[in-house]
Amino acid sequence: MLFDQGIDIPEALSGDALNIALEPEKARFNVRVKSKDVAAFKKASGFKFPVKIGATAKTGTQLISKFGPDEWVISDDAKSREKIAKKLSKLAGQFVMSATDISHRNIAFNVSGRLANEAVNIGCPLDLSLKSFPVGKATRTIFENAPIQLYRSGEDTFQIECWRSFAPYMVDFWTAFSRDIA
Template sequence: MLDVNLASRAPALAPRSSDAGVTVAPLGPQGRLSLRIKPAALGDDTAIDGFDLSGPINSRRSAGDGAATRTALRLGPDEWMLLCPADDVEERSEALAAALNDTAHSLVDVSHRDVSFVVAGAEADSVINAGCPIDLALAAFPVGAATRTLLGKAEIVLTRLAEDRFTVTSWRSFAPYVQGFLVEAARHQL
């Protein structure tokens, strides 16, 4: 384990608001675990260490509340991004590894790799759609949806938290570009 917590070394990014009422605000450090496992290997036990892995592809499932919230984003047939508090990553990693000990899987701590932004406001979907090719209409991308996609030239993980609230997660090195793109798109919303 690194002595220096790389997750706390986020780029200097400040919240920004537009005249259209859309806010782009960086989230603080968050624990992120990349889990790859065949769903058949899970059997009927789709709740592991408080993470609900039962959702369909491109969905978000959360359990717990407040600081103890655990979220599973199902991004592919055998791929989940597990979110937990930043200071809980090591304990969650050990508990998941123990629970899956006899099952073929890959579990990697990627907390240091990503930065997330909350994009909120009545035109948040339009701001994201300025650079994202998927349909963000509520009927096509409902609350609880999560997917890997593009924003401009950067790969992102996009999650819809509410009708007018999203998280956009990118690799740390792309974070200034992603925030700049979102802020610029928000400035041009009428």
């Protein structure tokens, strides 16, 4: 059952040049597998784990991003939470691994529009040119003082995840930014 994520986004943030919306609740799992087991794990699980740090694999609603040498995050729509949890707990019997349900720890924002790059860059110093941050890349980074996960789903579309307690803090920055550009 979906629950109220409790984050209000001011109307000023839904314009043409910049549109920031809250993503619906999702299922998220942080999975760590030893490098030597990854090939066997992929085979046994059917998950399409990307190989390079920063790469993502999208199948249907499921997005798997690689954030560290042995660390992946699986995110999917909220309905599949139990199914993934069951699958992972079954795999945990066969591999030395860790799987943590972080579904309700994070909040996801969808930042889109012509000014999306700038809305990310006001708090995050990464180079967001398409060359160094192509569509489909995901990374953990920092937005002002909030640790975030940044995923580029389109040229002008980003998905930003942060801990739920940081969400009002993020919204405040974007509100100030929207006042600046108005």
